[in-house]
Amino acid sequence: MLTDTSVLIKEVTQNEISDVLSIAKATWEPTYREILSKAQIDYMYEEIYTATAVEKQIRDQGHTFLILYVADAAVGYASYSLREDKERVYKVHKLHIHPDFQGQKYGRTLVGHLEKEVKNRGARMLEMNVNRYNPAVRFYERCGYQQAREENTPIGDFWMNDFVMYKELY
Structure with missing residues (x-):
């Protein structure tokens, strides 16, 4: 748990799932409307x-969700898990900051906290998939992530066209 006078980052329990969903509702469509079709977004x-779905990700898929609060307002969330196919590599599944709080360093705060948390669990690398057309690619590059490769993954009748990005954790 990270705290200062107004910022709190904690692991999501059943009580915070509604806060995660509230941030997701505010961020999902604005983030992807210029990148994906409405049908794929929905x-x-x-x-x-x-x-x-979130409960299943936590219970069955081993995802850990973190939530960031600023002065008791839910501002952002992230989720991650250990990659079972790669030793000491963790994967970020989600990271979103509410649009009203973007550009205020909360994304960098959440990324930094997530990196420390997985490093404390023994991670040597953190990786994530980021849509190739998402402006967040540049944010992650500024946070020290590099593009490893492109990956196209089917989801239903659609495709996710991503960069796989990674950062060595020393």
Whole structure:
């Protein structure tokens, strides 16, 4: 748990899932409307961001969700898990900051906290998939992430066209 006078980052429990979903609702469509079709946005949102889906990600897929609060307002969240196919490599599955709080260093705060948390768990590398057309690619590059490769992954009738990005954790 990270705290200062107004910032708190904690692991999500059942009590905070509604806060995660509230931030997701505010960020999902604005983030992807210039990148993906409306049909793909709606499909992916319904697959990933229901209370049941988030609970399943935590319970069955081993995802750890973090939530960032500023002065008791839910501002951002991230999720990660250990990659079972790669030793000491963790994967970021999600990281979103509410649009009203973007550009105020909260994304960098959340990324930094997430990196420390997985490093404390023994990680040597953190990786993530980022849509190739998402402006957040530049944010992650500024945070020290590099592009490893391109990856096209089917989801339903759609494709996710991503960069796989990574950062060595020393």
